[in-house]
Amino acid sequence: MVDMTNASAIVTGGAGGFGGATARRLAKLGAKVVIADVADDRGQELAAELGNGSVYVRTDITDFDSIALAVKTATDLGPLRAAVITHGGPPPPDRGGRLIGKDGSRLSYAHFSHMVNIFLNSAFEVTAQVAEAMAKNDPVASNQRGVIINTASIAGFEGLPGQVPYAAAKGGIIGMTLTLARDLAPLGIRSVAIAPGTFLTLAYSRSMTDEEAQAKFGSTVPNPKRMGDPDEYATLAQQIVENDFLNGTTIRLDGAQRFQ
Ligand SMILES: NC(=O)c1ccc[n+]([C@@H]2O[C@H](COP(=O)([O-])OP(=O)(O)OC[C@H]3O[C@@H](n4cnc5c(N)ncnc54)[C@H](O)[C@@H]3O)[C@@H](O)[C@H]2O)c1
DSSP: OOOOTTOEEEEETTTSHHHHHHHHHHHHTTOEEEEEESOHHHHHHHHHHHOSSOEEEEOOTTOHHHHHHHHHHHHHHSOEEEEEEOOOOOOOSSOOSSSBOTTSOBOOHHHHHHHHIIIIIHHHHHHHHHHHHHTTSOOOTTSOOEEEEEEOOTHHHHOOTTOHHHHHHHHHHHHHHHHHHHHHGGGTEEEEEEEEOOBOSHHHHTTSOHHHHHHHHGGGOSSSSSOBOHHHHHHHHHHHHHOTTOOSOEEEESTTOOOO
């Protein structure tokens, strides 16, 4: 078990749906959390709510120096023992959708590379910088130095039409999770990914009411027949932090949701 008392944690997208719920749970475990996000108001409000020495650090995950500042802030607060990587990012430059659209136009390389950059490349960079910092920790009694949790998606498994870039990015997270666990095993650092189904976070509530989102997406979940609650993601993240034997795997969290 990674004891988070007097330790620090970093949560990218920490002011968002999954990130905020996870920051709250990590703070309850005793961690000082670096809320790494670009949403200044939400980030500062959350840091004040946690009130345990947790801080908001404006962190743009596309800017490596900005990631380094967030990691340095965390290590200054205490040994960095948990990282939860769950950011979104700016919208792509042009249309998404199927590889060849109804009008015959193709999906652009710019769109594909933007999505992979946000959801995979930046997750790699955060993972690498965090692992480098964790490697310098003294191990806890169970010989563990830390745990890194990435966020995949069921889109990485399901082959949903119109989602080539997102599926490629999330498939990349799934693919690297076990390899990371093996690379980091000698250092006592674990790597686990969560593949959420459809959760009611800001990603949805920006464009529709909660009721509309539940009616549209909750109905596609077999049981329970609703969208996921971000705290259900955070509860699993907490269990991953606490359970040393969870390593090298991607855990679906989706109410049995399947699209085929
Ligand atoms: N909500 C879902 O149903 C769902 C399902 C599967 C996977 N996911 C994944 O979960 C992750 C988080 O999603 P969420 O639903 O919590 O979304 P969210 O919109 O609630 O939170 C995302 C956070 O990322 C922040 N962010 C945006 N650009 C950033 C940048 N450049 N640098 C740092 N932070 C930035 C936002 O400000 C926001 O606080 C994403 O990787 C998403 O693909 C979500």
